[in-house]
Amino acid sequence: MRHFFWLLALAMTAPSWGFGYNGHKAFCQAAYDQVEPQTRAALDQLVKAQGQYGSYAESCTWADDIKGDKRWDWSKPLHYVNIPRSAKVLTQADCHNNSCVLFGIRHYEDVLTEDHNDWQALFFLSHFIGDIHQPLHVSYADDWGGNKAMGKFFGEDKNLHGIWDYGMLSHMGGDDWLNFGHKLAAMAQGMTATGQPLDWGNESMQETKAIYRYYQGQKVMGQDYVDHFGPVLEQRMALGSKRLAKVLDGIFAH
Numbered sequence: 001m002r003h004f005f006w007l008l009a010l011a012m013t014a015p016s017w018g019f020g021y022n023g024h025k026a027f028c029q030a031a032y033d034q035v036e037p038q039t040r041a042a043l044d045q046l047v048k049a050q051g052q053y054g055s056y057a058e059s060c061t062w063a064d065d066i067k068g069d070k071r072w073d074w075s076k077p078l079h080y081v082n083i084p085r086s087a088k089v090l091t092q093a094d095c096h097n098n099s100c101v102l103f104g105i106r107h108y109e110d111v112l113t114e115d116h117n118d119w120q121a122l123f124f125l126s127h128f129i130g131d132i133h134q135p136l137h138v139s140y141a142d143d144w145g146g147n148k149a150m151g152k153f154f155g156e157d158k159n160l161h162g163i164w165d166y167g168m169l170s171h172m173g174g175d176d177w178l179n180f181g182h183k184l185a186a187m188a189q190g191m192t193a194t195g196q197p198l199d200w201g202n203e204s205m206q207e208t209k210a211i212y213r214y215y216q217g218q219k220v221m222g223q224d225y226v227d228h229f230g231p232v233l234e235q236r237m238a239l240g241s242k243r244l245a246k247v248l249d250g251i252f253a254h
Helices: 020-034 037-050 062-068 070-079 101-114 119-132 160-170 177-188 197-217 223-252
Strands: 081-083 138-140 150-153 156-159
Touching (some): 070 101, 101 119, 119 197, 156 160, 160 223
């Protein structure tokens, strides 16, 4: 498989897990529910050939599973994009040295389009489209995308990034990732899968700004926080799953 040499362009990183393991599974299950039969068959075939995962949905954690292996360190910056605090919009220039999630999505969509049997490209692409719809993956470098923004969440010390990765989802039924995925797919039926990765990133950036405005005034978070931002998180996941399904159908069914 062909990869670009990003090793010389790595930025300082901190742990960031997208929608968390259950969140990524739910996200990809929602996309799987929406794709055309021809695409679904292709996904099943690739996952079976790779052999590590029981389903396409479960394979969407692979890009996080490999983070403990130093051979894959070059891929870590492809999970997110950082912007200056003063930025009004996300631009392609924020993707320094093509080492961010914007480039990751474009690159692996191209690779998978060229080679429909490239399971690594499929797993990366599916994961990164999930990541870009998690608002804090389009965030600020100075606190590592919310990893250093600490607060209390249901009485426990948590960072803002983790709350959005898995904290809220655990209070929204996300631990039952299969049924949560079906729920997201049903929500997505009334949505339109428009835009390109830069547009998706700008949507997330606007949500990130709202998240930080709330955080500045309230660092003790609980059910009120889930009630306020839970619908935003569901909407981002549902819309992202619709877009992922469209991308996959464009590769495998059309």
